[in-house]
Amino acid sequence: MSQVAGQLPEAETEEDRDQGAESAEGTEERPGPRGWRQRRPRAARGVSVSVTVLAGVLLLCALVLPNRVERLTFDAFVRIPAEGVLLAGLLLSLPPRPRRIAAVTTGALLGVLTVLKFLDMGFYQVLARPFDLVLDWILLDDATDFLRETFGRTGQVLAVVGVLVLLAGVLVATTLSAVRITNLMVRHRPVAARTTLILGTAWITCVTLGVQFTDVPIASKINADYVDNRVEQVRAGLRDAEVFEKQAAVDAFAATPPDQLLTGLRGKDVLFTFIESYGRVAIDDPAMAGQIDTVLDEGTDRLEKAGFSSRSAWLRSPVTGAGSWLAHSTFLSGLWIKNQQRYRSLTTSDRATLNSYFRKTGAWRTVGIVPGVRRAWPEGEFFALDHIYDSEQLGYHGPYFSWTPVPDQFSLEAFERLERGKKDREPIMAEIILASSHNPWAPVAHMIDWEDLGDGSVFHGIKEQGKDPKEVWKDPDSVRAEYANAIEYSLRSVVEYVERYGDDDTVLVFLGDHQPVPTVTAGSRSKDVPITIVARDPKVLDRIADWGWTDGIKPAEDAPQWPMNQFRDRFMTAYGPRD
Template sequence: MIHSKRSDRNNISPQAGLLIWAIIFLVLATAVLNMPGYPSGLKPATFLKLPLEVPLTGLALLVLSGLAARLLAFFSTLAIGTVLFLRLADIGVQSAFQRRFNPYLDAKMIADGWNVLSGSIGTLTAASLIIATIAVFILVLLLLFTAQVRLADAKPPITGNLRLVFGSLAGVGLIFFTASQFDGMRQYASLQTPSYLTARLTLISKSMDDMRHFDQDLAARAEKTTDEYLFRGVAGRDIILIFIESYGRSAVEDSRYAPLIQPRLASVGDALTAKGFSAASGWTRSPTMGGLSWLAHGTFLSGLWVDNQARYDRLMISDWPSLNSMFRDSGWRTAAVMPAITMAWPEAEYYGYDQIFAAADLGYKGKTFNWVTMPDQYTLSAFDRLVRHPAAEADKPVMAEIALISSHAPWTPVPRLIDWLDVGNGEIFDRQAESGDPPGVVWADDQRIRRQYIQTIDYSLHTVGDYVAKFGDDAVFVVLGDHQPAPLVTGPDASRDVPIHIISRDRNLVRRFEAEGFSPGMIPAEDAANPPMDSMRGKLIRIFSQAQ
């Protein structure tokens, strides 16, 4: 009898159990529907608001019965789950690219997101984080569905009490919601799920419509690629286009980074001037930030605004001429030096390169710098050896596109410039590659992430400046950032501007860029214009085609 009484005390009554499930539904549904779509919104005050959908759904579950109630539970869970997925995706995309998640355009970026995340914090940590997120997501949906089914199956007399509770919450929430519609009233209750999901569907619809217009542009617009006057202003010279990973405006102007980068740019400018080079610098607005460098490459080289993967994919299968192919058709030998490419690269066919040097083709025998396959100094050294001065001298000038990646996350270890004669096959960099802390340690400290990010930018600028000063000869260099780094580095309100530098011994050529709004030297003026990156190709073609 004693054992029986103890068991009775440990059992939860049906009424109490149902009350617990009602609380679970209220708390979870309220938390999900209040969840912000941006990291900075994740604070307690954000969740102190009543979504009217929650008490109204609870009330409907208690009023309906049978199949109708279970269908409501299913579709309610589906709607809340969709909101939860979109909000989590928004937080991830906002953290990396400072924009909302677009299901139509961003689905193809899952693999790229994994590459960036695993390269930054390590494969095991990234996999654990993703698995934990998926597990929590599934658990939340199971709890929500189970709680709603329990409410749908509730029997009197508890249903009457719960109807009163949900009805009262809905009534009070409606009063606060109505009051919040007046200016200056704080919103303590909301009704946003229908409008939120409708807005996301509208975004998908607009994206699909945008793609139709982009396809029409690709088909309708034609551009002459051969012209006797095309590029006559740079005839016979090597044209070297260098993208520096994550080199954005913040690196030059942010008070946390300017004390290191502005003196570096000034010293690079002084070294170039001493060697007879002139430079002009400006800003251009990138179509992306935080990653997806190929969108910037595609935009700059096509002269079309390519701000999402769908547009990029369409461009890659189009007949629209790239800047590379225009140089090739005008007598240049075109090459791509891409140390980050470690797999098949079918998109290369669009650009029209005569030669492609991916990571495996550059002859690097040293150790990797975590995600970064080789330091920038080796990349430029290999470019000089394999492209500009190959064993069999070519009789054509070179138009080369180079992607420098030492400033790519996880920004550890930070490489250092050495004597160019010592570069060899890259084994000399092994000690640098083994130095510093692993990504997991660096990325545990936001301040250290920012400090090492800017150190890699400093290294890349130092390396490019030193290469041009020592080996630039009569080449024309176009050096620019591909995009700003993630908001973790720049802050949430940073622009999408990146610096662009024109460097040449042809002072008259550089002056033409100054006449187009560029600033003399290596530091762009703060108030200089920031035209979109797709306009840069037309500017280059126009200036490069003017008579000398």
């Protein structure tokens, strides 16, 4: 008997020991007769079953989770994930130790994919595109800055901590869930094997027959496709620097002598004015078109009465939702600046921009009105501006309007006071950024008598009349309404400025930098922004007569649409020497 007993441990296989350990996992009780599992076995079993069910649901959700908010529908989760079937078969076939490693690795990878999908959701909501694993990490820092500027330091800290806790929780939960479900499958290996086989057969059948639930295929391989797309995205991101370097080396005007540059604008004040988030949706969307059309039609009439003519068209921006600096640099450099890597490469190069070509002639003083800049801006030197006026140098002593440091009307008045209104000055080329239409569009300033602007203190009372952005963003319709109000304010500021201060030597080019966030565009994929050239001297607009642009400050629906990076060369050609 002792001999047989002594042989039992040797007869026990490693697989048996592993299964025994896995069976015990999750049911281990604290020693002592007063353990709650012993005293309440039904409750203990209920808790165990509930945790297992939750683990299974979590893994299923991770396997079929889409990466866009609008796709988070019930039918998106009624699918058979091919990756789940294959992983189940793999885990059942592995020996104990590799199986444990594979279970932990699988759970962690599913957690990472889930986190990346959450990032995609955020980027789609703001930028209408997925997160770029190579090029977008720097934008996370910009996002935290935006939170601080909009909701204060406390709001920023709370948001960042909350996000980090959530991401860590997802990784831990998916890993523990994968281990728990793997142990369950091993304890019930025959049932798990049959279920895996049935699901695999069902997946193949659904693919073959094209079976769908509503409009969503039952058979899913969303994670395989997602990983494949991300791998290709990384490859493209790594190649992009080389591609951009070749593009940046080509400049049609690099060898043009200064006295042959921009000859058609000599003696004129040329004002390149960007209106934040002024996109095509403001004109095309039926919910906003009536309001914005009225502003544009009235603006065209008022400018005509003041002796000005205007032409308008569309430009396609490289970005949407955010990333104004990418659009600005695309417009000014003639290169397609679609990501932060390209922006850094551009601003550390000797590429000439519209600004630098104006400066190169020696016929203009170049200045920048950039109220959105509130800290050191080393890139400013690249843009060849003789002087930059940031939010601290405009003489504004009023309140911020959420993110917006200085209302547009005050920015334009400050430009007149600080630069253009001076006597005995040389012609000016100005880059002017109007930020009142920047997200979150609440509270919004409104026009007042230009004589009452003073030092901006008057805007304290105006801000108090505005709406709370936290309340506005509870309802998409409210967001869209306030966006339209903000665009109206920016447009009125521009029109009234030209009407009040413009003269025969004024040439205004104003445009949007990008479309607003998807909450406003409501699913539109257009990246078009309006662009308008205004001048009193008919010779200025005669130079672009062959462009086919629309009369007035509202572009027609079928007006020409150019990629934004093409404007620089077309503009310089139109206003260069003529044979």
